[in-house]
Amino acid sequence: MMDSICASLENIEVIKNRRPILQIDKLDFPDGKITALVGPNGAGKSTLLKVLHGLEQPDGGTVYFRGQAVGGRDVMAIRRRMAMVFQNPCLFQTTVYENIAAGLRFRKFPKREIEPIVRHWAQRFGVEHLLDRQARQLSGGEEQRAALARALACKPELLMLDEPFASLDPPTRDSLCRDLRKVIKAEGITAVIVTHMMEEVFLLADRAVMLSQGQVLQAGAPEELLDNPVNDEVAQFFGGRPVIVGHIRSRSDGKVEVVTSKGRFQLPALAGDEGTYILCLRGEESEP
Ligand SMILES: Nc1ncnc2c1ncn2[C@@H]1O[C@H](COP(=O)(O)OP(=O)(O)OP(=O)(O)O)[C@@H](O)[C@H]1O
Incomplete structure (x- = not known):
């Protein structure tokens, strides 16, 4: 059976200083799958996420979300169906509770509905005991858990993560990775994660997309890129x-x-x- 597609990029081109930094003929993000974007520094991973999220307007090509070309007045409405989590969690300077509630308040959820949703997501990411704590008093791992709870509370259809665990110690990273995969799979969310860590690719992702110099070198199951790399660059990256x-x-x-x-x-x-x-x-x- 064919996978249904959540989002796709077609003929995307991003040019900076007269240099193409992203050139993608066609790239699909299948529904309910976790895709890892990997590649060396400067490969264009973050730019790809920004284009997908509507934060960066490509110089050419089209982003599709659920089959609809993203553009014009629809961009904000479509962006509300997505969420992005960065390496720096960028929490608001308020309590963990208010952080998780922020997107719901913005979307004008009725007050009585907000509390159970906040508690549910805080509990899923193990920060329920920290709800009254100021965000600035959290450890790095706790901050990232709160940021994930904030992102997921709004039930995004597409979750994008830009090196979310890069500054965490290995055991914290490992446990967060496993929790995140469980949650994403249980909710049926489509996710795209930029990472440099092979462990994250194999623990989290169903698919890997290797970028280099703005182009897709190979896309497939992570094991496929490990066992059958299309060229030396993929082989070195995966089999280093x-x-x-x-x-x-x-x-x-x-x-x-x-x-x-x-x-x-x-x-x-x-x-x-x-x-x-x-x-x-x-x-x-x-x-x-
Ligand atoms: N605003 C900009 N102006 C000029 N060049 C840019 C701009 N933004 C990104 N670039 C260049 O585009 C290329 C791709 O950058 P991008 O941040 O997408 O790569 P990346 O794969 O996410 O890298 P990293 O792994 O280092 O985070 C890099 O060469 C970068 O210097």
């Missing part, structure tokens, strides 16, 4: 480290069977595993 990705096939007696493209592995079950294992291989120490 010896990583094998696997999915849990079965569990028994505290063990899991993980199926990978390189074979099956019996491994001890890890707390919090959700079905995806990333096996990183370390070279054998040579004897002196």
Whole structure:
């Protein structure tokens, strides 16, 4: 069955200082799927997100949202159906509660409906106990959780994330990634995440799109880019480290069977595993 498409870019061109920084013939964002945008610094990832979000007007081409060309007076109405979360969460200088409620107030939700929605999303992202706290008194991980709750409270159809976890420590990043995937999947949201971290690509994304110099080099399942890269640049980006990705096939007696493209592995079950294992291989120490 064909995937239905939430948003797409067609013949998009963005030019800065007479230099093309984004040239996309066609790129679809399928409904309910999480797409990771990856690529080296300056590849055009953030520009692509801004074009998709209507924050940046392309010099050529068309953005479609649910089959409708985005432009003119409709832009603001369509942008309200999307949400963006940045690396710097940019919380308002007020309480966590007011931050999560902000979009709902803006959309003129009735007062009595706001509180249960705020509590629901605060609880989904583990910040319910912080609702009365001023945003400036949060840790980086708590800030990002509050920013995600704020973004999701408005039920966006398309969620865009620009390196949302880049400044978090690995365990915080890992737990937030897993929570985010659960929430996005449960809500059926379409998401696009810009990231430099391979772990995030494999933990979060259903698809990966590799950009370089403003162009799409390859798009497909993350494992496809890892196992069958179209060129050296993709191979180096995805295979720069010896990583094998696997999915849990079965569990028994505290063990899991993980199926990978390189074979099956019996491994001890890890707390919090959700079905995806990333096996990183370390070279054998040579004897002196
Ligand atoms: N306003 C601008 N004027 C001129 N050049 C720009 C402007 N905005 C972006 N660029 C250039 O466009 C290219 C793409 O930038 P962009 O921020 O989209 O890349 P990126 O893939 O998100 O990079 P990074 O991983 O470093 O965040 C870069 O070479 C950047 O210098």
